[in-house]
Amino acid sequence: MKIDAQPFESLVDDFQQRVDAALERWLPQARVNPIRLHRAMRYAVLAPGKRVRPILVYATASALDIDLERVDGAAAAVEIIHAYSLIHDDLPAMDDDDLRRGRPTCHREFDEATAILAGDALQALAFYIISHDPQMVQDDTARLQMIEKLSLFSGSRGMAGGQAIDLAAVGKTLNIAELETMHIHKTGALIRTCVQLAAHSTSKLSTTQFKALDSYAKCIGLSFQVQDDILDVTGDTATLGKTQGSDSARNKPTFPSIIGLDASREKAQELHRKALQALSIFGEEADILRYISAWFVERTH
Amino acid sequence: MKIDAQPFESLVDDFQQRVDAALERWLPQARVNPIRLHRAMRYAVLAPGKRVRPILVYATASALDIDLERVDGAAAAVEIIHAYSLIHDDLPAMDDDDLRRGRPTCHREFDEATAILAGDALQALAFYIISHDPQMVQDDTARLQMIEKLSLFSGSRGMAGGQAIDLAAVGKTLNIAELETMHIHKTGALIRTCVQLAAHSTSKLSTTQFKALDSYAKCIGLSFQVQDDILDVTGDTATLGKTQGSDSARNKPTFPSIIGLDASREKAQELHRKALQALSIFGEEADILRYISAWFVERTH
Numbered sequence: 001m002k003i004d005a006q007p008f009e010s011l012v013d014d015f016q017q018r019v020d021a022a023l024e025r026w027l028p029q030a031r032v033n034p035i036r037l038h039r040a041m042r043y044a045v046l047a048p049g050k051r052v053r054p055i056l057v058y059a060t061a062s063a064l065d066i067d068l069e070r071v072d073g074a075a076a077a078v079e080i081i082h083a084y085s086l087i088h089d090d091l092p093a094m095d096d097d098d099l100r101r102g103r104p105t106c107h108r109e110f111d112e113a114t115a116i117l118a119g120d121a122l123q124a125l126a127f128y129i130i131s132h133d134p135q136m137v138q139d140d141t142a143r144l145q146m147i148e149k150l151s152l153f154s155g156s157r158g159m160a161g162g163q164a165i166d167l168a169a170v171g172k173t174l175n176i177a178e179l180e181t182m183h184i185h186k187t188g189a190l191i192r193t194c195v196q197l198a199a200h201s202t203s204k205l206s207t208t209q210f211k212a213l214d215s216y217a218k219c220i221g222l223s224f225q226v227q228d229d230i231l232d233v234t235g236d237t238a239t240l241g242k243t244q245g246s247d248s249a250r251n252k253p254t255f256p257s258i259i260g261l262d263a264s265r266e267k268a269q270e271l272h273r274k275a276l277q278a279l280s281i282f283g284e285e286a287d288i289l290r291y292i293s294a295w296f297v298e299r300t301h
Numbered sequence: 302m303k304i305d306a307q308p309f310e311s312l313v314d315d316f317q318q319r320v321d322a323a324l325e326r327w328l329p330q331a332r333v334n335p336i337r338l339h340r341a342m343r344y345a346v347l348a349p350g351k352r353v354r355p356i357l358v359y360a361t362a363s364a365l366d367i368d369l370e371r372v373d374g375a376a377a378a379v380e381i382i383h384a385y386s387l388i389h390d391d392l393p394a395m396d397d398d399d400l401r402r403g404r405p406t407c408h409r410e411f412d413e414a415t416a417i418l419a420g421d422a423l424q425a426l427a428f429y430i431i432s433h434d435p436q437m438v439q440d441d442t443a444r445l446q447m448i449e450k451l452s453l454f455s456g457s458r459g460m461a462g463g464q465a466i467d468l469a470a471v472g473k474t475l476n477i478a479e480l481e482t483m484h485i486h487k488t489g490a491l492i493r494t495c496v497q498l499a500a501h502s503t504s505k506l507s508t509t510q511f512k513a514l515d516s517y518a519k520c521i522g523l524s525f526q527v528q529d530d531i532l533d534v535t536g537d538t539a540t541l542g543k544t545q546g547s548d549s550a551r552n553k554p555t556f557p558s559i560i561g562l563d564a565s566r567e568k569a570q571e572l573h574r575k576a577l578q579a580l581s582i583f584g585e586e587a588d589i590l591r592y593i594s595a596w597f598v599e600r601t602h
Contacts, residue, residue: 028457037457037465088421093413112394113468116417117461120389123421124456127428131448140441147432147448155425156329156338160418164338167414 008291011062012055015075018068019054020046022076026129040110040118041125045083047101050301052224053078053194056292060198060213063286064205073133074146074197077126081154082190084122087115089163095250126150142200149196153189162186166252174253180222187228188221208281215278216289223271224296229254230264235301268297309592312363313356316376319369320355321347323377327430341411341419342426346384348402351602353525354379354495357593361499361514364587365506374434375447375498378427382455383491385423388416390464396551427451443501450497454490463487467553475554481523488529489522509582516579517590524572525597530555531565536602569598 023045028038054075061071090097090105091112097105107115130136130147152158162185169182195217199210233256255264275293279286324346329339355376362372391398391406392413398406408416431437431448453459463486470483496518500511534557556565576594580587 034457034462034465034469036469037462041457084421088417091414091417093417113392114465116389116392116394117457117465117468120385120420120424121457121461123424124452124459124461127448128452128456131445131452140445143445144432144441144448147428151425151429151432155429156335156342156418156422158425160422160425161335161338164335164415164418167418168335168337 005291005294008288011059011288012292012295015055015058016051018058018072019051019075019079022054022072023079026073026076026080026125028125036110036114037117037121040106040114041122043109044087044106044115044118045080045122047083047103049079049101051079052296053082053190056191056194056217056220057198059288059292060195061201063282063289064198064202065285066198066202069135070201071136071198073129073136074194074201077129077150078190078194078197080122080126080129081150081159084119084126085154085159085163085190087119087122091115094163094167123154136201139203142203145200146197149193149200153193158185158189158193159187162189169253171251172253174258176255176258179253179255179258183222183225184218187225188218191221191224192217212278212281213289216275216293219271219275219278220293220296223268223275223293226255226264226268226271227297227299229256230261230268231299231301232256233261272297306592306595309589312360312589313593313596316356316359317352319359319373320352320376320380323355323373324380327374327377327381327426329426337411337415338418338422341407341415342423344410345388345407345416345419346381346423348384348404350380350402352380353597354383354491357492357495357518357521358499360589360593361496362502364583364590365499365503366586367499367503370436371502372437372499374430374437375495375502378430378451379491379495379498381423381427381430382451382460385420385427386455386460386464386491388420388423392416395464395468424455437502440504443504446501447498450494450501454494459486459490459494460488463490470554472552473554475559477556477559480554480556480559484523484526485519488526489519492522492525493518513579513582517576517594520572520576520579521594521597524569524576524594527556527565527569527572528598528600530557531562531569532600532602533557534562573598 027042027045030039030042032038057071057075057078058068061068086100087106089095090100091107098108099105103109106118110118127147127150130143130150136143154160156164162182165182166186174182192214195213199205199213232254255267259267272293276290279289328343328346331340331343333339358372358376358379359369362369387401388407390396391401392408399409400406404410407419428448428451431444431451437444455461457465463483466483467487475483493515496514500506500514533555556568560568573594577591580590
């Protein structure tokens with residue numbers, strides 16, 4: 001199927017602006033003590049970024065006819081979790097990156113100790129938002145389910161575990177299944193969380209619909225990473241906002257390094273097709289989700 | 302007033318064993334992937350420690366006649382948050398400590414990257430426990446309040462903020478008010494959380510009782526730190542399980558360095574008296590809390 005991208009591009013722009021406003025509301029002010037820590041938190045989170053994860057929260061909410069203001073908190077929370085993970089991943093003891101989102105990484109702009117604490121405080125802030133946001137949901141049980149999902153999928157059996165597997169894999173020869181396992185944790189888990197947080201914001205969803213959305217999320221979580229690996233080979237540093245070739249330079253296994261560039265592109269397309277298939281039980285209300293799946297595999301940065 | 306310490310010493314032992322069992326249940330198994338990360342999480346949390354924070358959760362629950370199994374999750378969660386903060390505080394970019402709880406610090410035993418990720422994953426686990434624990438509370442609203450408190454008091458306006466103020470203070474001359482502000486955040490906030498989490502586990506508490514318990518917690522949170530500073534001067538490394546004199550060696554402001562050792566001891570006693578005063582609306586059911594306040598200022602490690 002072919003979707004007219006134009007209205008969705010504009011919708012995605014709206015989502016980006018919407019989450020930026022929510023982040024601005026939730027982040028501590030830079031003039032409030034401890035100032036340096038708060039400045040570092042704002043620097044890392046408010047840096048220009050694609051806002052992929054909050055966009056996915058809003059897109060899912062939009063497909064399910066949920067008021068967007070009910071998911072502003074969830075959208076801010078997932079972006080904040082993502083930002084904290086980037087701060088820590090960039091540290092000298094981890095990936096040792098100097099550039100992120102086109103600017104010096106948090107520990108380069110501030111210092112390592114501040115970067116570590118900014119990440120820690122951001123993680124706490126994400127859970128504070130979901131537990132506290134008065135606009136979010138009426139139902140406390142749903143809110144608890146959201147916290148349960150976010151904590152499970154960002155912890156040792158999700159995102160943080162994926163980063164540990166990633167670090168252990170440097171210089172090793174992985175097969176494609178092992179590489180996928182790593183990414184399913186490192187990137188995929190938080191992408192799934194985005195869709196699930198929105199899904200938990202309505203009580204009208206059937207189990208079948210929930211599972212279909214989760215299947216979709218699993219596919220695009222992986223296709224996003226395949227495309228990331230492709231761009232690490234084919235992109236340029238200015239467009240990416242991070243150092244091009246940094247994965248291969250660090251001898252990290254990537255999809256192109258294991259199965260080659262062409263097979264990686266085919267893999268991304270196959271995941272895109274599977275994502276669309278998972279959405280087949282939904283009508284055109286889910287076109288925004290279809291558009292996002294296409295965006296993930298066609299993006300150039 | 303004089304309390305017979307003996308029965309409470311035995312009760313505190315019970316609390317220690319109880320939280321150790323809860324921690325064992327909640328921590329990921331060391332044989333589960335990612336193995337190294339899970340080993341590091343267990344190493345840091347299960348290290349022999351005083352378990353001050355969970356003891357305070359149980360003691361408050363006990364004073365309020367709350368079934369202890371309803372606060373096992375909260376007790377485990379606060380100890381896990383404390384353990385994550387110690388892992389990160391010990392990192393080379395922060396306090397650069399080699400010894401903790403009588404053993405090599407987490408980044409010494411494993412490596413820096415694993416230590417950072419173990420801390421991150423532990424923070425997520427704490428929120429997972431409170432959102433998930435089926436034994437904890439019947440009332441989802443109370444559970445959300447607990448998550449709200451824990452996230453607020455461990456974030457940039459609590460524990461993580463206190464550590465940022467602490468790092469900024471190295472080599473600076475602080476006055477006593479500034480030093481107190483630092484400790485109220487760095488240690489005090491999580492101590493208050495312990496008491497509040499237990500208090501949120503019952504619906505029978507009046508606002509007056511809640512405020513009294515919170516006043517008590519504020520006093521002992523600070524007296525605990527004053528005594529810590531005193532022990533940094535007067536204790537020895539073997540008894541402390543961490544390097545004696547490490548604060549003064551790092552040129553960190555402490556209570557003895559600002560007001561002297563004698564005035565620090567008087568300060569600790571004054572806070573103890575205030576803590577007892579705050580508990581005056583409670584009968585002998587709160588004797589365990591009175592004992593803990595005495596223990597905090599009389600302990601030798």
